[in-house]
Amino acid sequence: MIQERLVDTSINPINTNIHILIVTSVEAEKNAIEKGLGNLSYVDVKIVGVGPISAAVETAKHIANTKYDLVICAGIAGGFATHTSIGSLVIADKIIAADLGAQSPDGFLSLEDLQLGTTCVSSPTSAIDCMKTSFSQTYGDVMIGSILTLSTVTGTDNTCNQLANRFPYAVAEAMEGFGVASAAHSYNIPSMEIRAISNHIGPRDKSKWRIREALDELTKLGSIMKDFTNAWKIILQKEAGKP
Ligand SMILES: O=C(O)c1cccc(C(=O)CC[C@H]2O[C@@H](n3cnc4c(=O)[nH]cnc43)[C@H](O)[C@@H]2O)c1
Numbered sequence: 001m002i003q004e005r006l007v008d009t010s011i012n013p014i015n016t017n018i019h020i021l022i023v024t025s026v027e028a029e030k031n032a033i034e035k036g037l038g039n040l041s042y043v044d045v046k047i048v049g050v051g052p053i054s055a056a057v058e059t060a061k062h063i064a065n066t067k068y069d070l071v072i073c074a075g076i077a078g079g080f081a082t083h084t085s086i087g088s089l090v091i092a093d094k095i096i097a098a099d100l101g102a103q104s105p106d107g108f109l110s111l112e113d114l115q116l117g118t119t120c121v122s123s124p125t126s127a128i129d130c131m132k133t134s135f136s137q138t139y140g141d142v143m144i145g146s147i148l149t150l151s152t153v154t155g156t157d158n159t160c161n162q163l164a165n166r167f168p169y170a171v172a173e174a175m176e177g178f179g180v181a182s183a184a185h186s187y188n189i190p191s192m193e194i195r196a197i198s199n200h201i202g203p204r205d206k207s208k209w210r211i212r213e214a215l216d217e218l219t220k221l222g223s224i225m226k227d228f229t230n231a232w233k234i235i236l237q238k239e240a241g242k243p
Contacts, residue, residue, distance in 0.1 A: 036222025052179030145171035
């Protein structure tokens with residue numbers, strides 16, 4: 001049983017000016033998003049490095065210095081072939097640390113199984129819905145599901161099948177989401193993870209990675225951030241009971 005960390009957005013006053021932090025692991029992802037963003041002054045894009053630890057530490061530094069209303073971890077990712085096509089966009093409803101726990105002869109034991117903590121951060125449904133609507137209106141459908149965070153990229157069918165069995169609702173894996181979400185959660189800021197699928201999870205073969213297609217998808221994500229913000233702001237104001 002996975003336990004979730006929940007952020008209570010109702011205790012944060014709704015700013016009329018929403019400030020969003022998008023974090024990526026590498027510069028190519030940042031550049032792709034900024035190409036689509038143009039000069040939206042209320043969205044900052046920062047590089048936080050590869051892997052959950054660097055991502056958590058660097059994200060925490062950014063949110064300690066500036067007040068943000070939403071943190072988005074974005075980049076390329078490996079998709080489960082059963083759920084995704086290469087060059088498509090996925091949004092996490094749950095961000096799950098899939099390798100945080102212990103192996104045992106009877107299978108993997110998560111932190112929840114060990115009663116040592118939580119491995120899941122959920123994203124606000126309102127933000128997911130607005131993002132999906134804004135993106136699909138212009139560019140086509142987006143897949144929603146769990147995105148797994150792993151310190152080691154999956155490179156065999158065996159590991160891929162084990163993950164698919166443990167997480168049937170997972171659409172993708174990447175290396176930063178849970179670190180970013182944990183940092184945001186510690187400041188009570190809602191977070192999301194949005195990924196463009198560059199490759200399918202399975203036997204490692206980087207020649208099959210379609211990085212250009214995935215980066216183009218991140219540019220599309222950048223280009224809908226203004227629509228997204230306007231739509232999400234209206235929902236937050238309604239939720240807060242403001243006209
Ligand atoms: O080589 C390039 O040109 C290039 C351009 C942009 C990004 C990269 C990366 O290697 C990014 C690393 C980043 O990608 C995520 N990722 C991508 N595929 C997977 C996967 O199958 N399993 C796990 N993570 C994946 C991950 O978040 C890395 O941090 C290269």
